[in-house]
Amino acid sequence: MKYGLPLLFLICLSTASNLRAAEPRRSAGGLHAGAATSNITPEIGGDIVGGFVPVPCTDIHDELHARCLVLDDGKSLVALVVCDLLGMHRSLCVEAKRLIEEATGIPPSHVLLSxxxxxxxxxxxxxxxxxxxxxxPLTDYQRFVARRISDGVRRAISARRPAEIGFGSVDVPEHVFNRRWFMREGTVPSSPFGKVDRVKMNPPGGSPDLLEPAGPTDPAVSFIAVREPGGHLISIFSAYSLHYVGGVGAGQISADYFGVYCETLKRLQSAPEQDPPFVALMANGTSGDVNNINFLAPRKGLPSYEQIRKVAEDLAGKVQAALAAVEWKTEAPLAARMQELPIRWRSVEAPLLAWAQETEQKTQAAGDKNSLPAVYSGRVQRLAQASAETKAPAQVVRIGDIAIGTSPCETFAETGLEFKKRSPFKHSFMVELANGYYGYLPTPRHFELGGYETWPGTNYLEPQASVKLMDALLGMARELESPNR
Ligand SMILES: [Zn+2]
Structure with missing residues (x-):
């Protein structure tokens, strides 16, 4: 059926008025906050993607969520969203932000998705x-996640109420270990490209060949707490620089320690069943080279989920205890900046491309799909055909005297520590895997050392990318800190 012109005109009009109606009213002054969760668990039957080779999902141990916190200072709204996913493609984030802006008027720059x-x-x-x-183009699951993120932000907006805010930080060094190690000469295996690396990712635990870790860890759980004035907590947004814990059941979907931390922190509240409910969020800080394995001792086999629970419950208990030291404020000016950085993809030179083409032929002839050379020969050839621009997003969100800087990569601990040190804000921390996914982000020093995270196809961006990201984050932080400078 064809619509006549008047009907089409009416449809357009009603869309425009819906948009206006969707604009959330800014609160009348003073800080307001609301938080909500949105279930993003997939159906059983897809492929679980965290391992080197995907495995079929046969069960769901615990549900995956997009956890959402919305802050409103009476002038601007900021939405912080943490999703239980390995990573999100930039296009998924663009779509989620488009839906959020359409429904709520919050611009993409003011939405931090990680x-x-x-x-x-x-x-x-x-x-x-x-x-x-x-x-x-988005897959069905990516479209579903984008819609659920937007729903979660809308729910958080509905749950807004007057709020006080405070920053806290507690060091929990016992769960974080740098996973890149210098080893005795001649004991680091050669890379899939036949080159000798100076460091090994995830070396054998307790090996006598271990010398020392190639980088630091960041032991801090940074957190932003919001509560009803003098009353119950509304939400805690936290970030810890730990890759993940693992040790889940075979074929099972799980939110890993991030989910257990959020549930444990909720249980620790004096009114855990309040309505609207308390919502905790645990973002990943900068953990590209940091995991939960103590390489100085051989790893003990534990029952599934035991290590996850141990880490999560310890962190939740320490954050709960650290709340006692939080200084509560009734105001926190909100602002945000986001840029797509002029960072290039990692270039693939002719000899590397020739290696990849030759290796692909050899491994295919041998029926080998899963060896390191087979996997990397494909990755290198795809990297050689990357799009013209990366559009790698960088963002800084200002919440009063707190700055959150973002990276779209698996970012090394030293990058997060540098941002904390150099940011002009009183409190600063980074959230990685934000607004897109662009592989590992070693610093230039680490490219010299080599190892898994620097291999082309694990690393997607040029070796100066971490420097360009830091410059951009600090530039935006300075602008937000003193907007009139
Ligand atoms: Zn990773």
């Missing part, structure tokens, strides 16, 4: 065959 990096989720990174593209 993934926890749980390794027991299904793919939201896009189809691997499409390779290294800034823009991709």
């Amino acid at each position: 993934a926890t990096h749980t390794h027991s989720a299904v793919n939201a990174l896009g189809e691997r065959v499409r390779g290294y593209q800034s823009d991709q």
Whole structure:
């Protein structure tokens, strides 16, 4: 059926008025906050993507969520969202932000979307065959996640109420270990490209060949707490620089320690069944080279989920205890900046491309799909055909005297520590895997050392990317800190 012109005109009019109606009213003054969760668990039957090779999902141990916190200072709204996913393709984030802006008027720059990096989720990174593209058509699951993120933000907006805010930080060094190690000469295996690396990722635990870790860890749980004035907590947004814990059941979907931390922190509240409910969020800080394995001792086999519970319950207890030292404020000016950085993809030179083409032929002839050379020969060829621009997003969100800087990569601990040190704000921390996914982000020093995270296809961006990101974050932080300078 064809619509006549008047009907079409009416449809357009009603869309425009819906948009206006969707604009949330800014609160009358003073800080307001609301928080909500949105279930993003996939159906059983997809592929779990955290491992080197995907495994079929046969069960769901615990549900995956998009956890949402919305802050409102009477002038602007900011939405912080943490999703139980390995990572999110930039196009998924663009779509979620589009839906949020359409429904609520919050601009994309004021929405911080990040993934926890749980390794027991299904793919939201896009189809691997499409390779290294800034823009991709979305899969059904990615579209579902984008809609659920937008729903969660809308629910958080509905749950807004007057709020006080405070910052806290507690060091929990016992769960974080740098996973890149210098080893005795001749004991680091050669890379899939036949080169000798100076450091080894995830070396054998307790090996006599271990010398020392190649980088630091960041032991801090940074957190932003909001509560009803003098009363119950509304939400805690936290970030810890730990890759994930793992040790989940075979074929099971799980939010890893991130989910257990949020549930434990909720149980620790004096009124855990309040309505609207308390919502905790645990974002990933900068953990590209940091995991939960103490390499100085051989790893003990534990029952599934035991290590996850141990880490999560310890962190939740320490954050709960640290709340006692929080200084509560009734105001926190909100502002945010976001840029797509002029960072280039990692270049693939002719000899590397020739290696990849030759290796692919050899491994295919041998029926080998899963060895390191087989996997990397494909990745290198796809990287050689990357889109023209990366559009790698960087963002700084200002919440009073707190700055959150973001990276779209698995970012090394030293980058997060540098941002904390150099940011002009009283309190600063970083959230990684934000607003897109662009592989590992070693610092230039680490490119010299080599190892898994620096291999082309694990690393997607040029070796100066971490420096360019830091410059951009600090530039935006300075602008937000003194807008009139
Ligand atoms: Zn990772």
